[in-house]
Amino acid sequence: MAKFENKLVIVTGAGSGIGRATAKRFAAQGARVIVSDLNPDTAQDTVDQIAALGGAGFPYAVNVSDVTAMENFAASVHEAHGAPAVVVNNAGFTTAGPFLKHTVQDWDRIMGVNFWGVVHGSRLFGRQMIESGSGGRILNVTSPAAVLPIPLSTAYCTSKAAAQMFTECLRLEFAGTGVGVTAVLPAFINTGFYPNAQVVETEGKSVERGKNISVLAAQLIARSPETVARNIVRIAGRNPAIAPTPFESRLACTSGRVSPAGARLAARMMDIDGLVGMVDRVLPTVLVQKLEDAAARAVAKS
Numbered sequence: 673m674a675k676f677e678n679k680l681v682i683v684t685g686a687g688s689g690i691g692r693a694t695a696k697r698f699a700a701q702g703a704r705v706i707v708s709d710l711n712p713d714t715a716q717d718t719v720d721q722i723a724a725l726g727g728a729g730f731p732y733a734v735n736v737s738d739v740t741a742m743e744n745f746a747a748s749v750h751e752a753h754g755a756p757a758v759v760v761n762n763a764g765f766t767t768a769g770p771f772l773k774h775t776v777q778d779w780d781r782i783m784g785v786n787f788w789g790v791v792h793g794s795r796l797f798g799r800q801m802i803e804s805g806s807g808g809r810i811l812n813v814t815s816p817a818a819v820l821p822i823p824l825s826t827a828y829c830t831s832k833a834a835a836q837m838f839t840e841c842l843r844l845e846f847a848g849t850g851v852g853v854t855a856v857l858p859a860f861i862n863t864g865f866y867p868n869a870q871v872v873e874t875e876g877k878s879v880e881r882g883k884n885i886s887v888l889a890a891q892l893i894a895r896s897p898e899t900v901a902r903n904i905v906r907i908a909g910r911n912p913a914i915a916p917t918p919f920e921s922r923l924a925c926t927s928g929r930v931s932p933a934g935a936r937l938a939a940r941m942m943d944i945d946g947l948v949g950m951v952d953r954v955l956p957t958v959l960v961q962k963l964e965d966a967a968a969r970a971v972a973k974s
Contacts, residue, residue, distance in 0.1 A: 676905070677702035680756045682749065684736050684793060685763030687714025690813065690858060692721075693901035694760055699727030701905060706749055706756070708732045710763070736763045737784025739792055746796035755804035758908050761793040762813040766828045774827055786831035787838070794842055798851055807850025809908045812839040814855050816916065816924040843913055852911035858900045859921030 681698040685691035687709030695705045699722040707722070709715035712733035722729035730753070734745040749756070765785040767778055790812045801808035817829045818836035836855055843853035903917040916925040 675701075676757070676908075679703045679758065680706065680753050681758040681760070682706040682708065682756045682793075682797060683760045683762055684708045684734075684789065685710075686718050687711050688718075690897045690900050690904075691760070691762040692718045693897035694762065694904050695729065696722055696725065696727070697898070697901040697905045698758070699729055700725060703728075703758070704753065705729045706732060706753065708734050708736075708745065708763075710735055736761075736789030736792060737781070739788070742789075742792040742796060746800065750800055755800040755806065756797055756808060757801075757806070758809045758811070759793055759797045759801075760811045760813065760904060760908075761790045763789050764813065764815075766825070768824050768828075770824060771826045779827055782827045782831050783834070786828070787834045790835045791838060794838075794853070798842075798846065798853075801851045802846075802849050805850075808852075809911060810842070810846075810851060810853045811856050811904060811908060812854070814839065814857050816857050816859060816921050818855075818857065819925055820927075840913065854907055854912055855914050856900075856904060856907060857914070857916040857921050857925055859916070859918060859924060 676698055679702075681695075681703040683691050683695045683698070683705060686695040686705075686707040691709070692714075695707050695718055699705045705722060705728065707715050707718045707729050709718070709731075710733065712731065715731040715733055719729035719731045732745055732749070735741050763785055765782055767774065767782055794810050794812065797808075798810055801810075812835060814836040815828075815832040817825065818832040820829075822829055836857075839853055839855040846853055900917055903915070907915045907917070914925075
């Protein structure tokens with residue numbers, strides 16, 4: 673599986689960010705890439721970029737949380753292209769805000785994309801791989817948030833933890849079938865993930881300010897989606913069980929597993945209300961305003 677020439681690769685959430693970079697990277701390795709995204713226009717844009725580089729891509733618009741849509745998607749792909757060699761269940765979504773402000777609908781949405789999307793993709797395409805007799809690789813994109821609690825991100829962390837445990841269990845169940853299953857845990861990456869986050873209503877502005885600052889930090893210090901894409905292609909060829917990427921993700925995941933108490937302490941220190949309040953107290957008003965202006969510009973550019 674180290675070579676992907678003419679192999680069929682499926683990438684969900686491939687209309688932007690890590691998904692787009694991963695689809696382009698596999699195409700550059702000679703793969704035929706199924707580009708799946710909720711938005712048909714962004715899926716087509718990714719395919720156009722692949723074509724411009726001389727690769728082969730095929731756009732599909734699908735909501736990964738919709739089981740009927742995913743069943744139809746899997747059947748259409750199989751009929752037109754056969755069983756995949758690699759599936760990257762990458763589609764993701766996040767919210768930010770207090771647990772008690774999240775509605776049941778908020779939970780349904782985030783679990784639908786981050787957990788059920790992974791389950792549907794693994795089940796439908798995993799069956800195709802096994803029945804084809806050719807084996808394959810399933811890479812489920814989770815997060816260090818699966819092992820590290822994050823303030824005001826209870827729903828997101830829960831959805832990723834569920835996807836992480838599902839992936840680890842599925843690897844055991846698929847052992848001996850020729851289908852390898854890997855959990856990929858990207859760290860702080862500069863994608864559209866942060867500006868597209870849903871901010872749940874709060875009485876103050878701390879969450880929105882924290883989101884804006886996250887976008888700014890992503891543009892200044894975060895790794896590029898291409899960094900993760902390069903590692904995902906490499907991981908697909910090696911088939912490890914768990915693959916935090918890049919280095920800072922490995923460090924965060926190791927610390928979370930080795931010292932859960934330390935991770936909880938660090939999370940409490942990261943409370944957004946406390947951090948924003950400390951910034952307001954410590955920095956002069958003029959510097960705080962400049963920081964917020966820079967964060968607002970970062971969001972506008974994203």
